[in-house]
Amino acid sequence: GAQWDVTPAPVPTLHSSFELRFTLPPRTDALLSWEFDKGALQLSWYPPDAHRGFELPPPHIAVQVPGNTSWPHPVQYYAPPMLIAFPTPDFSMPFNVITLSATIVALLMGSFFNVLIREKFN
Structure with a gap:
């Protein structure tokens, strides 16, 4: 079964984290999707340059191959960070x-x- 853990952000201007651990049989595909609600930010939560957008940290994927004794450490994959442009209020x-x-x-x-x-x- 899959194990998941969500760590909410301590303050709304920081990022939350979502961690999912699961085992896939060989030669299978996995699709991960989730629903979310769009929310409006309070005026004080916007960064100094709100028109630039918000940076999301890069996703991190660690793949552990079971039974691989030649390399016991998981293989690390990082995707590029993402810049999200939110609609900004008229300051x-x-x-x-x-x-x-x-x-x-x-x-x-x-x-x-x-x-x-x-x-x-x-």
Whole structure:
């Protein structure tokens, strides 16, 4: 039977790990797949350059050939790391809101001040 172990990340910005141990008979294929839910990150969990994406560490596969006495250590395989681009929030939105609000307040105050001054001096 297969044995598996999942180690969740201690904080959401770090990676979790998934470990699966199983035995395959000779000349067989294995397909590993799992379902997952997409989740949104909190704003503080994004790295400083969120538009670059998130790096996943390379997967590591260790193959132990049973009965191989000439090389008792498992053969190690590493795949290249992966860069995942997540949709990033619009970090400029607070600036846009402040700019628009300040512009509206300035226009209203300018119009109000203009009405007060014109009545007094006309």
